[in-house]
Amino acid sequence: MKKKLIPLLLLFLVLVLLFFYALSTGSYSIGTDIFHSVGIIIHQLGFESIGEKYQLDKTSEIILLNLRLPRIFLTILTGMALSVAGAIYQACFKNPLVEPYLLGVSSGAAFGAALAIIMPFSLFIGQGQVLAFFFAILAVSISYFLATTKSKTSPLHLILSGIVVGAVFSALVSIIKYIAEDAQLREITFWMMGGFYYAHWQDVIISSIVVLPSIALAIIFSWQLNILSLGDEEATSLGINPNITRLAFLTIATLIASVCVSQVGIIAWVGLMIPHAARMLFGSDNRILLISSALMGAIYMLLCDTIARNLTSTEIPIGIISAILGSPYLIWLLRSKGRLIHAS
């Protein structure tokens, strides 16, 4: 475990560097480089003595502190949350092919968001996000309820009921798309591709309140995930109640995935790919895997978003970048390390 500390620290360092790089680039040129952006952050944190050199004009300040910074934080939180949720789902279902949207988070959220978009009136502030979150949780709860018989929940039943619930909500989204007007249809499609365009500090605060403690909790109890991934009977014989433990972990994973999806839309692929990549680099021990997934997810998401912001003058939806960039990397990992790491 101690041997893996250095690679983890390196990952963290990469994340920090990328953070400052992302801050210094964008479609509006502030004329800063990485070192400059470090200085600005230190200056803004209240160390006035760092000097006049890092004073910003009003426009730059707004762009840097109210547009880029919250967006970068939201990107990091989302990357962490989706990757950790993916790793948890994979361990809970004993299946490395599972992603965090398995039980209907994405289709439920899509329905909620679409519903909010076609509503002719707005009931409350942030209606889209609240409805997306509510329906994401509702979809997963229905899946879980359908799969539970006699207070036992079999992973196979859960996967099946997740598929059923996902199909129903996708059909509902199709109905909404069918009756929606052109502008609304465009908005729904855009939402479903996911993106960080509208990131506010308020989103960052909500996300971090939910995501950070949840991830910390999952990491503390990650040794139970190892045991859970052996199967229900072995887990029981090792002193873990599989039903309760699985429910607890799925609740954590669903909660963090739903919060992120409701804020930034459906970002596919990350929750499946990053835990795999982390597993190939750091092994299957969930005590390391959750931490490394969180770091790698954050780096990856931030990298993709920075590219999405900078590659062309108009933004490319992040889902496209993350798939194009991620696939070759995963294939390379699979071919170079796959034989050692895959059980069959």
Place this chain on the structure above:
Amino acid sequence: MHLDPENHSHSGKSFPPNFTQKRYIETKRQIIPKDIFDPQTQVFCVENLSFAYAQKNIIDNVSFSLTQGELCGILGPNGSGKSTLFKCCMNFVPIKQGNISCFNENIKSTKVKNFAKKVAYVPQNDNTSFTFKVHEIIEMGRSPHRSILGLTNKDYAAIESAMENLGVAHLAKEYYHTLSGGQKQMVLIARAIAQESPLIFLDEPTSSLDFHNQIMVWNTLKSLTKKGATILVCCHDPNHILWFCDKVLCLKSGKLIAHGDPIDTLKNPILQHMFGDSCTISNVENVPVVHPRFFIEGE
């Protein structure tokens, strides 16, 4: 080899002297301290257990008990309820009729964690889709003892001694799925030893092993019972039970048709009842052997 079905006599374990002196992995650590080890103590007790699945009786009024330091085998044809009985004993399935107690505590009311401190389980083979290293697998055995702060030095000591006891210490850094069948089984037994539970239940531990490893595993189990462990094994091979076990439970259609010392119990009528006419028992150089009754002769 002389097979002599007509003239076999069992008088205690009259194996030739070298039979029990084979080399095997001798476990060094005492599982139950010598001063409280008492072969008369009942540690596990099943009373009038019945289990039905979809209105079909799979276990029918079975009662037996295990005493400390006993190596007990469950024998029976396919579909006799062996696995179900085993699952009931492991508390994997809810028991409706009958009673199972472990150290005088009903297992229904025992918390999962406390039950794991009393009974360790060795599955047939580990079927995880993820690739753990050997030491990670064995560390999992400490989970019932684990506090929120993680593993303590005491835990690591238990893990290390378990690995040394079973001769898998040199495999600690290997990936579990790259090991041979025999090594895998040893790792899983080591996990059960690390769990420090006085009872160990094994589900067909030798089913996928070669003959050498089968004997290794059985001798290891035997040596564990000498250190105070009580072991229940689900097994398909009557010979293994004859050679190694202290007690046998013979199941047929969910009923316990016989139980007791294997050499006294596994005689032709019982074997016939379980397996039909296919096999019989003889003595080969004083060792009882169950073998096919008929051999098809070539032309």
